[in-house]
Amino acid sequence: MAATATLPGADFGVDDERGWGEWNPTEETVRPVRGKHRVAKQRNGLARSSAVLGVGVIAAVGAGGMATAQGKPPVSISLPDSIADNLPDAKSLPGVGALLSDKSEDDGAAPATAPLTTAGITTAEAEQGTTDAGEALRARILQQAEQQQAAADAEAREAQEKAAAEKAAAEAKKQQDAAEAKAAAEKKKAEEEAKKKAEALRLAKLAASYAVPTTSYTITSTYGQAGTMWSSGHHTGLDFAAPTGTLVKAVHGGTIKSAGWSGSYGYRTVLELEDGTEIWYCHQSSIGVGVGQKVSTGDTIGRVGATGNVTGPHLHLEIHTADGTGVDPMGWLRSKGLNI
Missing domain, CATH: 1.20.5 (Single alpha-helices involved in coiled-coils or other helix-helix interfaces)
Known part of the structure; x- marks a missing residue:
């Protein structure tokens, strides 16, 4: 078979032991190999340059499409029959046998590459x-x-x-x-x-335990009310207007401290409670108790009158604390639960 491709400058040669001579396909165009370019004798009967070329060729031919780019057909390389028939087995070459699998040899399929x-x-x-x-x-x-x-x-x-x-x-x-x-x-x-x-x-x-001082009454004057009719300029007690003779009662249990005439207050009775508080009953028409007498809540101590400085029958009631200070009788009575 004639060669379809030549490699310029490459020498293929073997020693005389294998019966090969130098190969010079075109003596007219290729100069004889001389000097250091002459192939030296090797142990396996192949020159170094021949082994290298053989490895490259076998790898290229055996790998097939491995060296191809996607979408391009592989490029075939042919050799003269005199060389191809005498090339060594690719698997016997160092570093090449590992590239070729037994399976590829058996079924003839080329190794698949991604x-x-x-x-x-x-x-x-x-x-x-x-x-x-x-x-x-x-x-x-x-x-x-x-x-x-x-x-x-x-x-x-x-x-x-x-x-x-x-x-x-x-x-x-x-x-x-x-x-x-x-x-x-x-x-x-x-x-x-x-x-x-x-x-x-x-x-x-x-x-x-407490009682309203009289019955059938009407409140006519309150504590602190101003007016010229009172010597102090204001009213000092709480007035219960009621008919003459209406009963006057003890607001709470205590002792009669005084009972009798008291100037502008008329007939007055002073009832002292246990805490020292004094209750004054003024303008009475009559007094029904004496000094030192003990009375209980609701006991009668006198009657409503118009004695002293008055304009009509009524009970004038004053509340004094233990120290003598006068307080509002209405507030005090209501604080005891009485409805005035």
């Missing part, structure tokens, strides 16, 4: 059947975008849940505060009502 478009594809993607690097990159970008969107959605959802929780907590606190305020108001109201009831009970019990 196309250039599979560069950058991960093992997991390859297991899933992905063969296009561009499509794999696109899938990764879409997956990353989906992950980022999912993370953003999760963050927004978390923010919404947090806001909802804070709103619910604020509403719960508001309701709790309102409930506590309502409970406090109800408690205060209940306490006030209980206090009022207790005070009413106290006054009721107290009223049982």
Whole structure:
């Protein structure tokens, strides 16, 4: 077979032990090999340059499409029959046998190599059947975008849940505060009502031991009222206008301190209580008790009259504390549970 491709400057030669001579296909165009370019005798019967070339050729021919680019047919290399028939087995060459699998030899199929478009594809993607690097990159970008969107959605959802929780907590606190305020108001109201009831009970019990000084009366002048008819310029007691002879009663139990005439007060009776408080009954028409006499609540001590400095029959009542200070009789009587 004639050679379809020549390699200029390459010498193929063997020693005389194998019966080979120098190969010079075109003596007219190729100069004889001389000097240091002459092939030295080697142990396996091949010159070093021949072994190298043989390895390259066998690798190129055996690999087939391994060195091809995607979409281009492989380039065949042919050798003269005299050389191709005497080339050593590729597997016997150092570093070449490992490149060729037994399976390729047995079934005649060339070793499969991944196309250039599979560069950058991960093992997991390859297991899933992905063969296009561009499509794999696109899938990764879409997956990353989906992950980022999912993370953003999760963050927004978390923010919404947090806001909802804070709103619910604020509403719960508001309701709790309102409930506590309502409970406090109800408690205060209940306490006030209980206090009022207790005070009413106290006054009721107290009223049982106190009595209004007379009956069938009308209040005509109050404590502190100003006027020229009073020497002090104001009224010092409480006037109960009533018909002459109306009974005058002891407001509370005590001892008669004085009883008799007292100038502008007319006939006056002074009742001293246990705490030192004095009750003055003035302008009486008659006195029914004597000094030192013990009286109880509601006992008769005299009668309504018009004696002393008066304009008509009435009972002038004054209240003096233990130190002699005059106080409002109406307020004092009401503090004892009496309805005046």
